[in-house]
Amino acid sequence: MRLDKTQLHDVNKKQLDQHTADFDFLAQNLTKKGVNVHQLVQKLADFQVAIPSWALGAGGTRFGRFGFQGEPSNLEQKIDDVGLIHSLTQTAGAISLHIPWDVPSDYKAIKEVAASHHILFDAVNSNTFQDQKNAAASYKYGSLSNTNKASRDQAIAHNLDVINIGNKLGSKSLTVWLADGSNFPGQSNFQTVLNHTQDSLKEIYKGLPDDWKLFIEYKPYEPNFYSTVIQDWGTSFMLANECGDKAFTLVDLGHHLPNTNIEQIVSTLMLKGKLGGFHFNDSKYGDDDVTVGSIKPYALFLIFNALVYGMENNPQNPYPAWMIDASHNIKDPLEDIIQSLEAIQEAYAKALLIDQKALNDAQNNHDVVKCQEILQDAYRTDIRPLLAKARVQNGGALNPIEAYRALEIRKKLIGERGVNSVASGL
Numbered sequence: 001m002r003l004d005k006t007q008l009h010d011v012n013k014k015q016l017d018q019h020t021a022d023f024d025f026l027a028q029n030l031t032k033k034g035v036n037v038h039q040l041v042q043k044l045a046d047f048q049v050a051i052p053s054w055a056l057g058a059g060g061t062r063f064g065r066f067g068f069q070g071e072p073s074n075l076e077q078k079i080d081d082v083g084l085i086h087s088l089t090q091t092a093g094a095i096s097l098h099i100p101w102d103v104p105s106d107y108k109a110i111k112e113v114a115a116s117h118h119i120l121f122d123a124v125n126s127n128t129f130q131d132q133k134n135a136a137a138s139y140k141y142g143s144l145s146n147t148n149k150a151s152r153d154q155a156i157a158h159n160l161d162v163i164n165i166g167n168k169l170g171s172k173s174l175t176v177w178l179a180d181g182s183n184f185p186g187q188s189n190f191q192t193v194l195n196h197t198q199d200s201l202k203e204i205y206k207g208l209p210d211d212w213k214l215f216i217e218y219k220p221y222e223p224n225f226y227s228t229v230i231q232d233w234g235t236s237f238m239l240a241n242e243c244g245d246k247a248f249t250l251v252d253l254g255h256h257l258p259n260t261n262i263e264q265i266v267s268t269l270m271l272k273g274k275l276g277g278f279h280f281n282d283s284k285y286g287d288d289d290v291t292v293g294s295i296k297p298y299a300l301f302l303i304f305n306a307l308v309y310g311m312e313n314n315p316q317n318p319y320p321a322w323m324i325d326a327s328h329n330i331k332d333p334l335e336d337i338i339q340s341l342e343a344i345q346e347a348y349a350k351a352l353l354i355d356q357k358a359l360n361d362a363q364n365n366h367d368v369v370k371c372q373e374i375l376q377d378a379y380r381t382d383i384r385p386l387l388a389k390a391r392v393q394n395g396g397a398l399n400p401i402e403a404y405r406a407l408e409i410r411k412k413l414i415g416e417r418g419v420n421s422v423a424s425g426l
């Protein structure tokens with residue numbers, strides 16, 4: 001389904017007076033502080049985050065899965081859902097596909113659907129964490145790191161296939177996340193599996209088109225619980241350097257042990273020009289994949305401070321590929337993504353408010369109190385009218401969640417797809 005622009009306009013109209021009052025008040029205050037409000041709103045309007053195809057249906061846990069009615073059951077419907085989110089938020093201008101779950105049967109048709117929603121194809125993701133039907137070799141004991149050459153070769157060939165599929169759609173990057181690791185001490189030789197991983201990644205890298213990037217994701221544990229082959233940013237950074245200039249580290253917020261200083265990791269990678277991709281989610285304990293900003297919004301703000309600094313001061317680092325990497329057990333997946341997008345934009349806007357010159361002066365004067373005041377002054381500013389302004393400017397909703405509900409989008413999706421429609425690949 002597609003959003004009725006007239007209906008959206010009617011929903012917005014009811015909130016417009018209040019929004020205008022809120023925006024004018026905030027804009028006046030920020031202008032007094034020397035902020036260029038117009039430029040700030042434009043930066044927010046330009047900021048786009050890719051939605052992964054697997055986040056559009058209800059996810060599950062290892063205990064089970066509770067489906068959500070009206071889920072997209074094919075690739076076209078998944079793109080339609082991203083289109084709906086994009087219409088409301090004007091922030092979700094790309095989709096990230098997962099292969100083999102999302103192999104298009106008709107490339108031309110799929111590209112047309114995406115273009116009609118103004119959706120681009122972002123990084124493509126390979127899958128070597130589960131065995132596919134009739135696969136010749138198994139990934140039970142690893143894929144790119146497996147001591148069995150047949151498994152490694154199959155995993156390399158799969159990644160090359162994924163590049164080929166992405167290339168036909170206009171993607172420009174491949175994300176590799178490995179579930180490889182060991183569950184018990186002594187199960188594998190750390191040096192052997194790392195060497196295999198490095199050699200396999202180099203083979204994949206050879207098949208990368210010139211204008212593509214390879215993103216290497218890391219994760220400290222799960223699904224293996226004793227060790228993972230690419231356990232941390234340092235390992236990913238090392239592998240990326242071994243591969244070459246087109247290989248980068250990908251930071252996923254949930255892929256860290258509790259209390260890791262992620263903003264420092266971001267700063268180091270951007271200084272070295274190696275932060276390629278970024279996955280948003282939030283967590284309390286591990287890789288919980290819950291709604292962005294729902295648990296640690298201040299940590300997200302500090303991370304965005306490092307990202308904004310890097311984007312403004314590190315021309316050696318490419319513009320990062322942003323993606324939401326979350327899963328929804330009980331919320332409407334589309335509402336959850338809308339909430340995540342809002343949280344991302346909020347953290348970004350607040351980070352943009354930080355007076356970098358004043359912060360730099362305070363740092364050089366060792367005025368620790370002032371440093372904290374500057375950060376928290378930005379964080380405590382209610383910038384939501386700026387987000388609303390950026391959305392409406394691009395034709396979106398003043399309040400996307402309210403509009404989603406007022407327009408009864410889920411009800412309409414259930415009407416079109418049925419109550420038992422299940423997202424493919426989950």
Ligand SMILES: [Mn+2]
Nearest residue numbers: 217252279325
């Ligand atoms: Mn991820």
